[in-house]
Amino acid sequence: MFNNSSKILFFFILMMSTMIIISSNSWLGAWMGLEINLLSFIPLMSDNNLMSNEASLKYFLTQTLASSILLFSTILFMYQNNFMNQIFINNYINMMILSSLLMKSGTAPFHFWFPNVMEGLNWMNALILMTWQKIGPLMLISYLIIKYMMFWCIFLSIVIGSLGGLNQTSLRKLMTFSSINHLGWMLMSMYSNESLWITYFMFYTFLSFNLIFLFNMFKLFHINQLFSLFFYNKILKFSLFLNLLSLGGLPPFLGFIPKWLTIQYLTFNNQLFMLTIMIIMTLITLFFYLRLCYTTFMLNYFENNWTFNIYWNNTLMNMYLFFSFISSFGLFMISMIYYLI
Template sequence: MWNMSSLLFILSLMTGTLISISSSSWLGAWMGLEMNLLSFIPLMQKNKTPYENEASMKYFLIQAIASILFLLSILLAGMMDFDFNNYISYLMASALLMKTGAAPFHFWFPGVMEGLTWSNCLILMTWQKIAPFILLSYKIHMTMFFTTVIVLSVTIGAIGGLNQSSVRKLMAYSSISHLGWMISAMLINSNYWLLYFSIYVILNSAVIYIFNNQSIFHLSQTYYNNSSPMIKFSMFISMLSLGGLPPFLGFLPKWILIQNMMSSQYALLILIMVMTTLITLYFYLRIMFSAFMFMNQEVMWYNNNSKINLNTMIMGTSMLGIPILLMMSFL
C-alpha cells in the first residue's frame, strides 16, 4: 500500500517530467530529468530487498551517466562552432536514448526490471519514457544513426525475449522492441508517437495488472496457475494485443505506422520491423499455447470474485481493436 512518502515521491516524479517537457531551455530540461530520477530511486526501494537495492543502484548509475552526457552536450552546443552541432545532437540523442533504454544502450534495462515490483515496472516502462522522448523529438531526423537505433531496438527486443523464463525480463525486451516502433513513429509525426504510446500504456497497464493480481513472475507460474479460465484468457488476449497481433487493439498503431512508412519510402526498414515483431509474437504464442495445453490438468473449482468483471473489461479493451480495424478497412 502506498504511504504518504510514496505519494510525495510520485508527485515529485510527475513534476520533474512536466518541468522537462515544458522547459524553454535545455538546462531546465536537464533539471527536470534529475528531479525525476531522484524521485524514482526511493520508490524503487519499496520492500528494501537486496534485489531492489541492486536495481536502484544500477538505475542510478546509468541515469547519472546519461545525465552527464546530456549536460556535456548542452555545454558543448553553447561553446562549439556551428560545424560541430551535428555531432553534439548525436551525443544528446545518445544520452536520451540511454535514459529510455533503447538499443544499443539497453543493457541495464532487463536487469533493473528484474529487481522491481510490478507497479514500479509499469512506471519504468511508461512514465519514465515521456520526458526523454519529448526532448528527443526536438532533435530527431531520419539519419543513419536513428535508423540503426530502430533496427537494433526491434531486433534485440525480439531475440532477447526468446530464451527468457522471467516474465519481467520478457516485458523488458518487449518494451525495447516497442521503443523501436515509437522512435520510427516520432520520425514520421509526433501525433503517431502519441497514439502509439497511449495504446502501449493502456495495454501494458492491463497486462501488468493481471500479473500483479496473480503474483506471476516466472513463465512456469502461467502454466499451473489456479486462476479462472477468464483471467487466463484476458491475460493472453492482452499479451497478444501488446505484441501487435491483428485484429486486436495493439495492431492499430502498427498498421497506421506501416502505411505511413511505406508511403514515405521506408520499405526496407518497415520490413525488418514487421519481421522482428513476428518473433515477439512467436514467444507470446508459445507461452499461451503451453498454458492452455496444461488447462486440462488443473482443478476445476475456482474462487469466483468481483475481480472477474475487471478482467472482462481488460479483455474488452483489447477486443476494441476489432471494430476499429473493420471501420478503417472500409474507409
C-alpha cells in the same frame, strides 16, 4: 506501492518532473526535470529487499551517466560559438545529446541496464519504468532527430527486442524486451510522423497496464507459474493470453492499430526496407508470445500453488474483464465507429 506517505509525495514529484521536462524551453531546464525525475523515482524503487536496492543502484548509476553526458553536451552547445568549425562541432554535440536521451529511455544499443533493473522491481514500479519514465526522454528525442543515428538505433532496438525475448523464463525480462521492441516502433513512428508516436505510446501504455494489473494481482513473475494458474477460471486465463497477443500486435486485437498506423505512414514515406525488417522481427516477438500461450494451455496440470488464495473481489475482476474486452475487441469497435462517422 504506497505503503507510506513519503512514497505518495515522491510519486507526485515524479509526475511533476515529467511536466517540467515537457514544458521546458531549454536543454538546461529539461536536464533539471530529468534529474528531479531520477531522484524521485529511486525512493519508489527501493522496496526493502536486496534485489530492489541493487536495481535502484544500477538505475541511479546509468541515469547519472546519461545525465552528466547531457549536461556536458548542453554546456558545449552553449559555448559552440567559440569554436572554429561550428557545423562539425554541432553535429557531434547533437549526437552526444541524442545518445544520452536514448540511454535514459533504454533504447538499444544503450539498453544494457534495462533488463537487470526490471528484474529487481515489483510490477507497479516496472510499469512506471516501462511507460511513464519513457515520456520525458522520448519527448526530447522528438526535438532532435538525427536520421542516420536514429535509423541504426531503431534497427538494433527491434532486432534485440525480438531476439532477446526468445530464451527468457522471467516475465519481467519478457516484458522488458517487448518494451525495447516497442521503443523501436515508437522511434520509427516518430521518424515518419511527429505526433504518431504519442498515439502509439498511449496504446502501448493501456495494453501494458492491462497485463501488469493481472501479473501484480496474482504475483506472477515466471512462466512456470502460468501453467497451473486459473485452473478453475478459464475466462481469466483466456483474457490474459488475448491481452498478451494484443500487446504483440496480432491483427484482430487492439494492439494492431498503432502498428497499422506506423506501417501506413512508412509505406507513404517509401521506407519499405525498414518496414520489412520491422514486420519480420515482430513476427519473432509474436512467436514467443504464441509459444507461451500454447504451452500454458496444453500443460494444464494440478500443482500446489502458494499464490492461489489471493483477495480478488468482484470489482477488480469486472474492471479487468472490461479492459480485456477493449483490448481484444477494440479494433472492431473503432472500425465500426469510423465507418459510421
